[in-house]
Amino acid sequence: MAVTIKDVAKAANVAPSTVSRVIANHPRISERTKKKVREAMENLGYHPNFIARSLANQSTQVLGLVMPGSTEVFFQNPFFPTVLRGLSEGADEKQYALQLTTGKTEEEIYNGVVQMVQGGRVDGVVLLYSKVEDRLLMYLKERNFPFVMIGKPFKYVEEITHVDNDNFRATKEVAQYMLDLGHERIAFIGGDLNLVVTVERLLGYEKALRQAGIPLRDDYIIHEEFLREGGREAVNELMMLKEPPTALIVVDDLMALGVLNTLDEMNIRVPEDISIISFNNVLMTEMSKPPLTSVDINIFDLGFQAAKSLIQRIENPKEPIKRVIVPHEIVKRCSCSERNE
Amino acid sequence: MAVTIKDVAKAANVAPSTVSRVIANHPRISERTKKKVREAMENLGYHPNFIARSLANQSTQVLGLVMPGSTEVFFQNPFFPTVLRGLSEGADEKQYALQLTTGKTEEEIYNGVVQMVQGGRVDGVVLLYSKVEDRLLMYLKERNFPFVMIGKPFKYVEEITHVDNDNFRATKEVAQYMLDLGHERIAFIGGDLNLVVTVERLLGYEKALRQAGIPLRDDYIIHEEFLREGGREAVNELMMLKEPPTALIVVDDLMALGVLNTLDEMNIRVPEDISIISFNNVLMTEMSKPPLTSVDINIFDLGFQAAKSLIQRIENPKEPIKRVIVPHEIVKRCSCSERNE
DNA sequence: TTGTAAGCGTTATCAC
C-alpha cells in the first residue's frame, strides 16, 4: 500500500490536517513544521493521491476531449494531432490532464461523455468539432457543464465559449484571391455539410462570388465526406462538365492531395491548367507536387486557446462567455496562377 | 449536487449497500429489489461517481499513454493517430478510458508519469515507444507497476509485456527484396538511434547484406532524427558519393516522402534510377509520386493489442509476461524496380 | 437476501 498523508503525519509528529496544509502551502503554518513535514514526505517518498483529493475537492484537474462521431476519418487528418498538441500544452501549463473519449459510433461517444461528466471524471470538456445538429452540445449546455468548442457553434453563438477561425472571411479572401488572378469559373469542394466549418466556408465562397457579380452554379459546389477519396470523386465530377472550372477551393489539404493526384492522372496541369487552394496548411502541403497554396488556420493555437479558455471557464464560472478568433493566413506556394485563356 | 447512491437508497427504501450491489449486479439480490432500485435510479437520473468508486476500489479504469520525449516530432507522424485509434478501441472494449501525458521535455514527461502512477490516476501505462536508455521504464519496472510497451524492449525482453513487429526479420526481407531485384548498392536511412526500432531494422539490413556476401559500407548507413527534413539530408549525402546507391531502405514513410521530393528536384527518377522502400504504409504512401512500396506494420493492431495486453495484465497480474508479435507485410507499389545497369 | 458500519486518502470546518 502506498504511503499516505497519515504516514507522513506520524513520521513528522503532526496531524494529517497539518500535512494537508503544508501540501497546499497554507500561509499560517510555521516554517519549522513545514520543513519537518517536507522532510518526512521526502523520506517516505510520499506522493499525493489524486483520486482522494478529487473526491474531497469535487474536482479532478482533468479535461475530457470529445471527437466527432466519425473517429476514423478524424484521426486520419493531420488536424487531429496538431490540435491535440495545442490542447496538451495549454492543459499542461495549468497542470491539467487530458482524457480521451473512446467509442466508435456517435451513440457510443455520447454515452461515454455522459458517463465522464456525470461520473465526475472530468472538470470540463472540449468539443473538437462543431456540428449543425448536436445532442451532446445540448446536453452539456442544459447541465451548464463547463465546455468549450473548437469551431463556431451553429446556434447560441453568444452563449457558448468557443475558439474558431473566421472561416467565413477566410474563404471570402480565398475566393477573392482567385478572382484577382482572373478566375471566374471557381468551384468549391467542401466536406461534410453537417459540420459548421463547411457551411461557413461555403457561405464565404458564395459571398465573394456574389459580390463580384458572378452567378453561383450548383454544379460547381460539391460536398464529399471522405478526404482522400472525396478529392478524386469531386474532380471526376467537375472535369466532366461542359465548362469545367479553372480554379478549385478545397476545404481540406488532404482532400486537395486527392484532387492533385486525380488531376495528374488526367494530365491536367496545376497551376497551368487549373489553380488550387486549400485549407489547414498541414505539413504535406509543402511536399506535394506542386506545393499547395493553403490557408494556415493555426491549428496548434486552436487547441492551445481552447484548453486555456476551458480552464478559465472551470476556474471562474462567473466570467462572461468568451469567444476567441484565431487568425488565419494564406500561405502562397505554387498551386495557383493567373487564368490562361 | 449530483444524485448519489444514498438518494437512490432512500427512494427505493433500501440501504445504500443494496444499491451498490444492484449496480455491481451482485447475484444474491432478489429480482424484486433489483427492479425497485433500478427504477429509482432511472427516476432520479442516477449516475455512479467514478471518483468515489475509484477510491473505494483502488482502481480507476484508466490507462495512461506515454509519448516519447520528442512529442512534436511524434505527433506529426501518422503513426500516432493510428496507434491511438487502436488503443482506443482496445480500451473501449473493456470500458477503460485513456489519459494522455502532457509535457514537452523528457523530464516533464517523466514527472508527469510518476505523478499519474503514484497519484493513482491510472491502473496501467502504455509506453508508445522503446528507447535504448529509459529511466521511465526502469521506474515502472522497479515498482512492478502494470505497463506495456509498443516496441521491443532493449533489455529485459523476457520480463516486459510488449507488442511489436518483428522488425529485424521485416527489414531482412526488405533488403532481400532489393537484392532479388538485382540491387547491390543498397543504402539504409534510419531514424533516431536511441529508438530500438531503428536498431532492430539496421541489424536486419546488415544481416541480409552479410548473408548475401555484400560488404557493409558505412557511407550507406545514415541516421536522421527528423522525418521530413531528414529525408532531404540523407539524399543529399548519399547522392554525393562516388558510387551512389541504387536502392534505398527508409525506416519511415514520411522520411521517404522527403527523399522522394529531393530526388525529384535532382532529376533522379524513381524507380528507374533508384528504388525506394519504406516502413509503416501510412495513407500517404498511396498518394506520392510514384506510390511508395512500403512495409505495412499494422499500426492499428499494435495499439489494439497493446491495450488488450495491458488490461489483461492489470486484471490478472499473476499471468506470465506476454509478448505479441504483430505481422507485417510488404505492400508493393511503384517505387521499386530491377536494377538497370 | 439485505442492512450496518468501516474504510479508501484527502480537504475543510471547527475548535483550541
Add this chain to the structure above:
DNA sequence: GTGATAACGCTTACAA
C-alpha cells in the same frame, strides 16, 4: 499555528 473530526460517494466485510 495546529489538531480533531466530518465529509466526499462508494465498496465490502460482517451481521442479521
